[in-house]
Amino acid sequence: MAEEIEISVSSADELITDEQLQDKSKGQLIKNAGQFRDRRNELNQIASKRASKRDDLNAKTRERVDEAQDHREKRDTLNERVQEHKSVRNELNAKANELFEKVENLKSDLELDEGKDLEQLKEEIEELEFKQQTEVLSADDERELIEKIEDKRDEYQDKKEKLDENNDLEEYVDEAEEVRAEASKHHDKVTELADRAQKHHNQMIEAYREADDIRDEADEMHEDFVEAQESADAHHEAFVRVQKRLRELDKKEEEDRKDERAEKREEAREEAEEIYERFKDGETLDTEDLRKLQKSGHL
Structure with missing residues (x-):
């Protein structure tokens, strides 16, 4: 913000009216001229400081805007790369989905999707074998348990053989997992x-927010600058008007002096004519009269 200096004058008429110019004495006008000149100079300095602060703030605004533009360009470049990677990711996921679909279809064709997978079957066989080895069972229960183990082993072996015989399934699975990993x-x-x-x-x-805040501050400073400059201009105009009036008074005084000198010369000439007439009439003249006649050119 601008320094706290009261500035309320914006026109020369507020400082001195035409009537005051005519009515004031020369001494008063000389005093006013000095006051207007000094205040004008002070206000010009204030305006200059405010203009400098305004320019500094505008420069900071441009710096913030340039900084914002730089972030915008970097953001946009990164967003373009985001879209590129998204596109590749989506393509890879679509491809992986197709491959997994082929795996499921192939499993269905081979009837491998029915029942449990190899890992589950292997765990169940191990649990049943552990139970057979650690628990005391009746003959019927043990026979039933052995049959379950055999059935599981047969199911496991059947599925394993089908998988071993079909290399496409494993290849599809491996490829699908690789594609999905790449998509990830x-x-x-x-x-x-x-x-x-x-x-x-x-x-x-x-x-951008900082730029807006600084720009608002710069705008306020510009308004303060305009206020000081207008007041300085008003004081300058008042100073010029007073100077003009002083020149008019000087000119009038000079003219009055000329008139006074002319009047005195006319009076001296008339007096000399009178003395000369007396001289011609034979009247005796004193030294002062003779000096006046000599000065007028009659002698």
């Missing part, structure tokens, strides 16, 4: 780049 990498990249883009977006918003 692109997804991680999307997340990383999106986070970086968001940071630049937040920094851009903050820089």
Whole structure:
């Protein structure tokens, strides 16, 4: 904000009216001229300081705007890369889904999707074998348990043989998992780049906000500058008007002096004519009369 200096005058008429110019004495006008000149100079200094502060604030505003633009460009570049990785990720996920679908279809064709998978069967066989080895069972229960173990082993072996015989299934699974893993990498990249883009977006918003705040301060300072400059101009105009009036008074005084000198010369000439007439009439003249006749050119 501008320094706390009262500035209320914006026109020369508020400082001195035409009537005052005519009515005031020369001494008063000389005093007014000095006051107007000094106040004008003071106000010009204030206006200059405010203009300098305004320019500094405008420069800071441009710096913040440039900073915001830089963050905007970086954000937009990162968002473009986000879209690129998203596109690749989506394509890879679509491809992985197709491959997993082929795996499921192939399993269905081979009847491998029915019942439990190999890992589950293996765990169940191990649990039944452990039970057989550790628990005391009746002959019927043990026979029933052995039959279950055999059935599980047969199911496990049947599925394992089908899998071993069909290399396509394993290849599809491996390829699908590789594609899905690659898609996951692109997804991680999307997340990383999106986070970086968001940071630049937040920094851009903050820089624009700061630019707006500083611009508002610069606008206020410009208004203060205009106020001081207008008042300085008003004081300058008042100073000029007083100076003009003083020149008019000087000119009038000079003219009055000329008139006075002319009047005195006319009086001296008339007096000399009178003395000369007396001289011609034979009247005796004193030294002062003779000096006046000599000065007028009659002798």
